[in-house]
Amino acid sequence: MIRLEKRPQPSQLWTYLTPVLAVVVTMVLGGVLFAFMGKAPLEAIRTIFWDPIFGEFAFYYRPELLKKAAPLILIAIGLSFGFRAGIWNIGAEGQYIIGAICGAGVALAFYPTEARWLIFPLMIVAGILGGLIWALIPALLKVYFRTNEILVSLMLVYVAEVLIKAFSVGLMRNPEGMGFPGSRNLRQYPAAANLELIANTGIHWGVITAVFAVIVAQVFFARHQFGFNVRLAGQSPRAATFAGVDPSRLVIICMCISGGLAGLAGLYEVAGPSGQILGSFPAYYGFTAIIVAFLGRLNPIGILLAGLLLALTYIGGDAASSSMNLPAAAIQVFQGMLLFSLLSLDVLTNYRIRLKKAQVA
Amino acid sequence: MGDPLLRISGLTKAYPGVVANDDVSFDIGEAEVHALLGENGAGKSTLVKMIYGLVKPDKGGMTLRGAPFTPPEPRAARAAGVAMVFQHFSLFDALNVAENIALGMENPPKQRDLAARIREVSETYGLPLDPMKIVGDLSAGERQRVEIIRCLLQDPKLLIMDEPTSVLTPQEVEILFQTLRKLKAEGTSILYISHKLEEIRALCDTATILRLGKKVDTCTPAEKTARELATMMVGASFETPAKAARELGPVVLEVADLSMKAPTEFGTSLKNVSFQVKAGEVLGLGGVAGNGQDELILALSGERTGGTGKVMLKGRDLGQEGPVARRAAGLLTAPEERLGHAAAPDMSLTENAFLTAKTRKGMVKNGFLDWGKARGFAEEVIKAFDVRTPGTENAARSLSGGNLQKFVIGREVLQGPEVLVVNQPTWGVDAAAAAAIRQALLDLAAGGAAIVVISQDLDELMEVSDRFGALNEGRLSEIRPVDGLTVEQIGLMMGGAHDMEVAHVDG
Structure with a gap:
């Protein structure tokens, strides 16, 4: 008989080991999935995890890796504050989209003025504010009307998706675009473009911001009173109130942080890799970032690694779908499995498994 | 058979x-x-x-x-x-x-x-x-x-x-x-x-x-x-705490006409609670569970504000201040529930020491934490209160109830409070640890602090208190000196038998 036995305190070792184990389990389960679909499992795993970094075309994939990882990391860092405090912002995708709309809106309003020193910073501010305000809606509703932030933030994602479609064919449509949907391409507007800072490295402002966010978050969690309050409120809300943490304020601050960073990620994306406001702009970074945050143990360094890994599945998945005809949905299933196996393996952090013979009563 | x-x-x-x-x-x-x-x-x-x-x-x-x-x-x-x-x-x-x-x-x-x-x-x-x-x-x-x-x-x-x-x-x-x-x-x-x-x-x-x-x-x-x-x-005899004769100082804590609505439908509202505690004095507040004890300590710690009336510390009204400001002023509390309220179960003792001692022990500088100071303070508590644990980095939940209670009380006592309010300080604690905790409270009073002990254990209250009052449905009874108080009087102060007659026993 297998029994689970609660550990006196969470195991340090397993806290760090479970994400690694989850990746391995996912690879095995994914391989089985691919085999059932009639694809060679080992080749598929290699195409997804190995080729983009070490394969023949790695020079093309590596910069892409950073570009995809940056928004994931940025959003996940923001989410980690809320998640640690027990505040569940599930709508980062919506905040990401609104950040993009606001940032692009500023750029399009100034078009074609050439004043990068003014326009680009303004776009950043607008992107942050856009995401922040979108996150503030569920936060204020939670504080004043006790609504559930999970539901409200999630619903607002769909509102944001409709908005960006409406903007792409309405207010922000490119007047020189021959009637096609979509805004002007910001990549071709030097004052607003978020291009690679060093050619062929993939490093744009978003990548730099993401690394910066990781460092700041690490310092805050380890050494700053705010980070301590966040952890305390998440672990033990009543002890937090006893320590003098105001739960309502914490909800608002954490939602603002996650919304602001998601909006910022949206801005960097729309001004860089994506280039324009378009109905197809949403890339589910906001949802995937939830997986990144948990896979990274809500720990900044962990999130950095998890973000790179998830970016790899995006890129490897693309590669696999073109070279092996894997359906795109299979990659999403794959990412989902990753979160799933992590959550189930998490049991090992708080419990140990005991094998015992059933006793005769 | x-x-x-x-x-x-x-x-x-x-x-x-x-x-x-x-x-x-x-x-x-x-x-x-x-x-x-x-x-x-x-x-x-x-x-x-x-x-x-x-x-x-x-x-x-x-x-x-x-x-x-x-x-x-x-x-x-x-x-x-x-x-x-x-x-x-x-x-x-x-x-x-x-x-x-x-x-x-x-x-x-x-x-x-x-x-x-x-x-x-x-x-x-x-x-x-x-x-x-x-x-x-x-x-x-x-x-x-x-x-x-x-x-x-x-x-x-x-x-x-x-x-x-x-x-x-x-x-x-x-x-x-x-x-x-x-x-x-x-x-x-x-x-x-x-x-x-x-x-x-x-x-x-x-x-x-x-x-x-x-x-x-x-x-x-x-x-x-x-x-x-x-x-x-x-298994062995232990020292019963000694109540030394103490000089009483001026009034340190004055609660005047404090009323506060219950947080939940079946909670207890506080109704016009008034009392004073002098420096060096121990006030015991008894009462049957659920008569406003939890609500009173939340109102004193500052976790709940928004009532009417005053909570005065040395003449300064702290009634609308939060827990941090009250601690800074010298009003410290230790709630009944150790795990999850007084201490965060999954956090280390260092972190739990920081939880309430951050302000008075200067563990925060420009918003940044001084973990060294926090660890030092946790060590001090562990040593002074004989907390049995392998070290400061162990999670609070790994401690036994009695040891954690010693840590929680010690953490407040060693901050040198003007006023310490404790709720059920020895609940679920073995006799030796309970005696140690009571002695610490008496020593603190002897050092000039004002102490309020809320407890459902009447023996404990008689042992440590100078004066006694009882909470009954959110109201505080008249407060009387403990010396000369009879069990009948205490019972009546606690609300008697809640108006129930013993009339039917033979029926």
């Missing part, structure tokens, strides 16, 4: 890291009131859980009237005639008495018939109770009656009662004892769990004493002195 009602032979139950019961054997006779006596953690609860079918023994067995008795679940135990009244009630506040009782029955009769039976049983045993009353409106003593009547409806052969008097006023205890004696006269046996020695000497025919999971002795409590019983229970 010659068989006892229940024979327990060699019961053993081990949990990871601790043997809760080690080869325990004793008999409970027919129509006997049998006491199970022991400190917290002596294994009383595990033992009765085995009798009641909640826990399976690792070794050993039981016989009920000669037949093997191995209840796999409480339902089987009840069917065999074993009933239990738990220390914590399992009642639904929003339902009435009869509905609550029906919920616990296998085949509940119609509401009207059940109500009639409840009335009948309550009158027979002198436990006045209206079956149509909503449980949320009942006092703790009345709720206990609901639980007892629920058991009596099953016609039990053995009734187990877990610390039944901890929620009662002295008058209510007397009513309960009359009921239990009547049950005994009718042939029901009672297993009575307690650590209150005088009660056991007054009520019980036999007592089995447990210490650290082992049976120490079975004796006739009336033949022993309370002192002898205590020594058997604790």
